[in-house]
Amino acid sequence: MTNLTRLAALAFLLFIVWVIYMANAGHNSVFFDFVAAIPYGDKLGHVGLFGTLTFLTVLASKFTGWTLNNTRLYFGAIAVTLFVIGEEISQAFIPSRTFDFADLSADAVGILLAVLVLRKLEKTAGMQTYLQR
Numbered sequence: 352m353t354n355l356t357r358l359a360a361l362a363f364l365l366f367i368v369w370v371i372y373m374a375n376a377g378h379n380s381v382f383f384d385f386v387a388a389i390p391y392g393d394k395l396g397h398v399g400l401f402g403t404l405t406f407l408t409v410l411a412s413k414f415t416g417w418t419l420n421n422t423r424l425y426f427g428a429i430a431v432t433l434f435v436i437g438e439e440i441s442q443a444f445i446p447s448r449t450f451d452f453a454d455l456s457a458d459a460v461g462i463l464l465a466v467l468v469l470r471k472l473e474k475t476a477g478m479q480t481y482l483q484r
């Protein structure tokens with residue numbers, strides 16, 4: 352299961368990198384058309400993409416992280432957060448893109464929602480079995 356989770360996390364990251372490349376290069380995509388057809392689709396897409404990436408990354412890393420003041424800080428969530436911040440800031444330097452604080456906020460909502468679900472999941476008996484492998 353762990354190798355499958357790692358493969359899923361890597362595949363999803365590569366998908367996001369491909370989407371970012373397409374957007375940075377100004378290319379059209381069926382995904383962009385789909386998102387544009389949904390009210391608030393761009394923001395919902397950010398929530399979904401980076402929430403899913405966070406979820407998969409934390410699972411793939413078996414919930415490793417630090418505990419600070421009784422709060423679990425997952426390495427996977429920290430890595431995705433740094434990736435998101437770097438990617439959004441880089442848009443200020445790409446002519447076809449613009450920095451958007453609302454996108455960054457939507458990314459943060461996705462990451463936070465994933466972390467909340469992961470905290471609940473980590474406490475379940477089935478997840479304890481998964482983590483012992």
